[in-house]
Amino acid sequence: MAELRCRKVLGEKEERPNGEVDWQHTANSDSSPEDESGIGQTNSPDPISGGDTVPESDAVPESDSVPESDTVPESDTVPEDAVDSSLLGAEEEDKKEEVENMSPTKSPSSKSVILQRVVKVFFGCLAAVTCGMMYAVYLSTYHERMFWFSTRQEVERELTFQGGSAMYYYYYKHMLSAPSFEKGVYDLMRDNRTVSGQTINAVETLSLYPELITSLLYRLTWSQDVIEPVYFYIGVVFGLQAVYVTALFISSWVMSGTWVAGMLAVAWYIINRSDATKVEYAIPLRENWALPYFSCQVAALTGFLSNNISSAAEMFCYLLMSVTTFTFLAVWEQSHYVLFVQGLALFLLDTFDLVPQRKMADIHKVYLSSLLLAYLLQHQKTDLLTSPLLSLLIASLLARYFQKNMKKGPLVARLMKILLHFYLVFTTAITFNYVIKKILNVDESDFTLKFLQVKFGLNTSTDFITNLLLCQEAFLAPTQDFFLRLTHASVLPFYLLVLLVCLASTLHTIYRRLSGEPMKLNLRLEDGRIGEQPEVIYHVFHTLLFGALAMVFEGLKYLWTPYVCMFTAFGVCSPELWMTVFRWLRLRSIHPVVLALILSTAVPTIIGFSLWREYFPRVLAELSELQEFYDPDAVELMNWIKSQVPTAAVFAGSPQLLGMVKCSGLTVTSLPLYTDVNLLKRSESAYQVYAMRSAEDVYKLLTAHKSSYVIIEESLCNEMSPAKGCRVKDLLDYSNGHVVYDKGEMYAFSKHGRFCHEIKMNYSPYTNYFTRVFWNRSYHVYKVNSVISFQY
Secondary structure (H helix, E strand, O other): OHHHHHHHHHOOEEEOOOOOEEEOOOOOOOOOHHHHHOOOOOOOOOOOOOOOOOOHHHOOOHHHOOOOOOOOOHHHOOOHHHHHHHHHHHHHHHHHHHHHHOOOOOOHHHHHHHHHHHHHHHHHHHHHHHHHHHHHHHHHHHHHHHHOHHHOOHHHHHHOOOOOOHHHHHHHHHHHHOOOHHHHHHHHHOEOOOEOOOOEOHHHHHOOHHHHHHHHHHHHOOHHHOOOHHHHHHHHHHHHHHHHHHHHHHHHHHHHOOHHHHHHHHHHHHHOHHHOOOOOOOOOOHHHHHHHHHHHHHHHHHHHHOOOOOHHHHHHHHHHHHHHHHHHHHHOOOHHHHHHHHHHHHHHHHHOOOOOHHHHHHHHHHHHHHHHHHHHHOOOOHHHHOOHHHHHHHHHHHHHHHOOOOOOOOHHHHHHHHHHHHHHHHHHHHHHHHHHHHHHOOOHHHHHHHHHHHHOOOOOOOOHHHHHHHOOHHHOOOOHHHHHHHHHOOHHHHHHHHHHHHHHHHHHHHHHHHOOOOOOOOOOHHHOOHHHOHHHHHHHHHHHHHHHHHOOOHHHHHHHHHHHHHHHHHHHHOHHHHHHHHHHHOOOOOOHHHHHHHHHHHHHHHHHHHHHHHHHHHHHHHHHOOOOOOOHHHHHHHHHHHHHOOOOOEEEOOHHHHHHHHOOOOEEOOOOOOOOHHHHHHHHHHHHHHOOOOHHHHHHHHHHOOOOEEEEEHHHHOOOOOOOOOOHHHHHHHHHOOEEEEOOEEEEOOOOOOHHHHHHHOOOOHHHHEEEEEEOOOEEEEEEOOOOOOOO
8 A cells, every 4th residue: 555655646657447547646737848748847745754645536446545644654654765766766767758758749858859950960961061062162173273274275175184084075065066965865876986887876885874964954054155065064073073072971970970070081081082083184984973973872871771760861861872873873884893892791781680671672672673774774785684783682582582591590500591691692693694694695704704813813814905904003903102191191090990890899799690689779879889780880891892802903992992081080980989999998987988978079179180280281282383284295186186187087096095086076996995895806906006017917907997097106105114014015015926035034026126116217018008197296197098009
């Protein structure tokens, strides 16, 4: 009876006889709303010292009723310490239940929390957009200072698009000069003016959707009278770079919970931009259009994997992830390889049961639907059907169907099931990919396999194309300077520390999952389990996989470095990461939660201040200095081509130079595309002008591709690189068998002299086949005679 009286006085939930649940309050009927909601209310009067009685209307049934007396009989009294403990326990339990069941519309304190969140999100988004816009303005200003872009002629502006990327800008100009958008698209889909002797679908072959959309926007926005076409083009690219850094900002913000991490990520990205992007010197490259969409996709995926997300936000992330995945596949021909690596990271999350099955099913739907739509958009392009991403998805679905109980059982049994799962998935994926390639008659896999064998030292080859690709900077291992730059910017040391903590916590989480312990969804700061957050685990696998590839191929550093900056900024600004470290160290002298909050603010502040002091003056100096990029010989060559060469002419030369020639609208024998084996073989024929071949052999190779002019570059003919073996003429000699070994040294030997040297002597038989029509210090242009004149 006494226990019941105490519970009544405390206001504990009690069932009425009719089954209703009511709160019994000891407060007056005119209590405030705060008291009714259970927040901000004062403690109930002590039942021992006296207080209000329980109303009769709220009394329990007769058998359990409480006497009407205001005092408790002496025989039924409870000791004071017992009452205090029961009071505290009941109050804590009541508060927890009330907070969980409380409607936000009923509590002013709940409204203030929502208001704080809205304000935080607003200022975070404002900071993200501001960082993106400032970066775009910085790129525009730096581009103008570097190239004097506004004072250049059209030809000189096009020459600033380096690395063979100028050809993409030509198609943008073509779309603007077409009578209508539909006519321009029709011409590009049946293009016989790009590669000699071939009619290609340029939209599909070169992934020209960015140029199509940009030209359409230029027409629809009536920008002809406001801005020049070239400024509109580069402005769109710079705008996408703003989206890129904004997405990195948001990814770091979502994982760490503070937008300070986003600002630090953007700062590191700008400082290390030479290793993070090519946009400064090759604006039209496909990756400059595609990677911003991939960054948005990663940000959406990060939010989608998070456990602390509402259903509306989850749906938004799902839709954004769907749109950006499809766009990424549409604008870059290599995108499905990038998504394959991402798919491997998600496959590991699913295999170790670190993400809900429902979310993995949704992600698979995004991948499959995006692949299907991109396949239809690109006119049934076989590359998407033979992509490793599709093979991985099919194999994962089949293996999951046959292994329905893979995630059940004791530790050893689950390990065995996981090993079997890996075996099933990868053998099925390889088999499916092989069968599809045989059905579609795709034989490029043999070249890829040969290339990888030579790259990893499993085989040797004299093939010119294979060795030429291996000598490209993108396929070489990163140099020591790359790591020194990252270390000097302080990002690499902190990255290794953050990765070590997150990886160790992730491995611990995997062990607990395999041991049968469920994932904890509502993590608290004091738990110190950074490795139980699915979005963090994904980024651990993401950075490890892309980092491993970047250690082999330097060109992939542009996929890895931006996320190194983002991941590191998240780590140093995350209280959960610091709390994880303190939990391992069993810190007791100082409250670990307080210290984690202090360090997650102090450390990024110190880093930001040091970066500001060292790099901000450099950035201002870059914007204030007037640099100069000018190639008068190339300008002279392009002006001569535009003024003196017939429009039906066909040019042969190195792929990078032909990309620049193509910007003049002429037909070329090859293009600077390293993913098309047929174009690479055409490039090999044009490169023979730097080999020890006879005039007749070179003439036959050039006329086979209907060449009417050939351009010889002095930089390739007289290349004096100290690293022998990667010069073009060395690779040609090695491929043609014009190599003699003597005492460990390699020498070139042939009965014919080097063509590019001999033709300059202007004697027969070279004058019989070729006529020099233009020359300067860097370039010699020879016309391929259609009628051979035998002069001696």
